[in-house]
Every structure is written in structure tokens, then in C-alpha cells.
Amino acid sequence: MLRRSLLISAFAASLAFAIPAQAAPVKTLKIGVTAGTHAEILRAALPIAKKNGLDIKVIEFQDYVSPNEALAHGDLDANIFQTLSYLKLMNKQHNYGLAPVGKSITEPLTFYSKKYTNLSQLPTGAKIGIPNDPSTEGRSLFVLEQAGLIKLKAGVGREGSPLDVISNPKKLKFVELDPAQTLRSLDDLDAVAVNGNYAYISGLTKTRKGILVEKPGPEYVNYIVVREKDKNAAWVKTLVKSYQDPSVRAFVNKSYKGSVIANF
Known part of the structure; x- marks a missing residue:
């Protein structure tokens, strides 16, 4: 009986090793x-x-x-x-x-231009393209404010629109564009704010330097x-x-x- 029990135990153990563990569901x-x-x-x-x-x-x-x-x-x-x-x-x-x-x-959001190589070259009345989605529009204007080109209403921060611009010494004209259309407007405008993913897809990041680049923040x-x-x-x-x-x-x-x- 003892020998039989040992044989059964050994057989059960061999089965346990023979049957692979079930993989976790994908x-x-x-x-x-x-x-x-x-x-x-x-x-x-x-x-x-x-x-x-x-x-x-x-x-x-x-x-x-x-x-x-x-x-x-x-x-x-x-x-x-x-x-x-x-x-x-x-x-x-x-x-x-x-x-x-x-x-x-x-x-980082970047302003590109085909006409100018430096931000200081922008003329009075320059046409500036900015994405028209509420988040990126405010972000674009905030970058321009940081660069000293415009001033926004107090407390607006990164959520402003062109209506919130209270000081615009260069009389910049803002052209609101669908974010996906910003690249196509480079030939027609003096400078355009382009979201990073669209700039990368087009190859713009490899062929042209921005005239104004956002300081990355949280x-x-x-x-x-x-x-x-x-x-x-x-x-x-x-x-x-x-x-x-x-x-x-x-x-x-x-x-x-x-x-x-x-x-x-």
C-alpha cells in the first residue's frame, strides 16, 4: 500500500510539472x-x-x-x-x-516665420496667427506677453483671448486659426504660433528655427x-x-x- 501511495504521489507530481501554468489574460x-x-x-x-x-x-x-x-x-x-x-x-x-x-x-509652443528670422524684426501691424482653440489661444497670447510684445488684462493668465489685450504697441493683428491650419498660413502671415505635434509632422522643427519659443512649464x-x-x-x-x-x-x-x- 505504501509503495502504491508513493507511485500515485509521484504520478501526480509529474502531471503538475507537465501542465504549463495558465498565462495571465491579455x-x-x-x-x-x-x-x-x-x-x-x-x-x-x-x-x-x-x-x-x-x-x-x-x-x-x-x-x-x-x-x-x-x-x-x-x-x-x-x-x-x-x-x-x-x-x-x-x-x-x-x-x-x-x-x-x-x-x-x-x-513647447513655437512661433515660426518665413519672412523674419528674429522677433525684433516684426513690423508694426504684423499679422500673427494663433490657434483658435481656447486653451492654446490663451497660451499663445501669454507667450507674446512674456516676450514683451503685448499686455493682457490682470488675472487673465493663460486663458485670454485677443479681446483681453490691453496694450499692443506694435499694433499686432491676430488671426485666429484652426490649430491644424496654422502651418498652411505661414506664407500669408508674418508669424504663426504652431503646436509642437503639427510642427513635427510637417518637418518644420528640422528645417526652420522659431522666432519665439515658449519656456516649458508644468x-x-x-x-x-x-x-x-x-x-x-x-x-x-x-x-x-x-x-x-x-x-x-x-x-x-x-x-x-x-x-x-x-x-x-
Whole structure:
């Protein structure tokens, strides 16, 4: 009987070793990004995410409105493209119920010109293109104020519009443009504020120096964003960890050489 029991135990043990442990289930995610730097950086994080059990489908957008609408409606699980100030504004205006869960990158806003190589060369009455989305418009005007070209109403900060300009010695004329159209206006205007992702997609960052570059600050860090109800989910923590991996930071530093800043 003892020998039989030993044989049964040995057989059971051999079965235990023969049957492979069941792999953890893979979580499939749809993540929205704007084309360009955000898409490239997320793709650099895919191998890490795969090792951590996430199968990520990258969904690219050409504008700033659609990624939040898609996330709020459940067509995406997360998006990565926006600053905290823009997210707060969109939540307030549309009641999206979206929450930031991790930092990504900063892309300094830059004024470009095909006519002038220096800010001091801008003539009186120069036509200046600025993005017309509320967050970036105020950001553009704030950069101009910091450069001493205009003065905004007290307390406006980075949320102003051309109506808030109270001093404009050079009589600059502001042309409000869809952010995606700013590049196309370079031939027609004296200078244009271009968001970092659009400047990169067009190759502008490699071919032309800006005449005015924003000083990067914490206000313009971009975030990984999910629906409020998902913010404490286990997969969200895994997503943030995968994106903020040291290898992804190294990719950013090597690929963009300071024009994009990793904030993690």
C-alpha cells in the first residue's frame, strides 16, 4: 500500500510539472493619440505594454476634439495628447467626465516665420496667427506677453483671448486659426504660433528655427487620460507604468533632442 501511495504521489507530481501554468489574460486597449510625436512615443511603449499584459491598438487623430469625444463615448479606453488646462476646459464645457492618470510629454509652443528670422524684426501691424482653440489661444497670447510684445488684462493668465489685450504697441493683428491650419498660413502671415505635434509632422522643427519659443512649464505637460470610472482600474496602472518606462524616456530623448520633453 505504501509503495502504491508513493507511485500515485509521484504520478501526480509529474502531471503538475507537465501542465504549463495558465498565462495571465491579455487586456486589449484602444488608445487615441494625435498623429506625430504622441503616436510615435506610444508605439515605442508597445513592447513594454505587451510584456505587461496589454495589447494596445493605436488610434490616430488629426484634431484635438475627436479624441476626447471618442473616449467619453466609450470608443477608446484612453487618450494621450492634451494638457491639464485643455482637459479641464473640455470637461467643463462638455461634461465628459475624464480624468488624468499619468504624465507624458511637453511640446513647447513655437512661433515660426518665413519672412523674419528674429522677433525684433516684426513690423508694426504684423499679422500673427494663433490657434483658435481656447486653451492654446490663451497660451499663445501669454507667450507674446512674456516676450514683451503685448499686455493682457490682470488675472487673465493663460486663458485670454485677443479681446483681453490691453496694450499692443506694435499694433499686432491676430488671426485666429484652426490649430491644424496654422502651418498652411505661414506664407500669408508674418508669424504663426504652431503646436509642437503639427510642427513635427510637417518637418518644420528640422528645417526652420522659431522666432519665439515658449519656456516649458508644468502647465503644459501632456497627460494620459481615461474615463473617471476607470481611473483606479488595474490596467490603468499597468498602462501608465508601461508608458513611463525608462526605455520610452530614452526613446524621447534620443529621437527629439530637446524639442519634446519627457515628463516622467
